Amino acid sequence: MLIESPSHGFSGKTDHGEAVVHTPEMLIDAQLICHQTALQFLAAKGGRSSWTPARNQR
16 A cells, blocks of 8 residues: 655645645645554464465465
8 A cells, every 4th residue: 555645736625615735744644544543454364374375385
């Protein structure tokens, strides 16, 4: 997963037409949430090694 940093000229708009400002804290939050979710998925599914070819042949 890639969390891309918005360019300095980018700002989205809300449904009401107001500019949305992206802060560095928002970028870090997004990265941490994605990382945490990925690790929870791996823990629930048996870890990354469960998809390796050697493990599937056992």
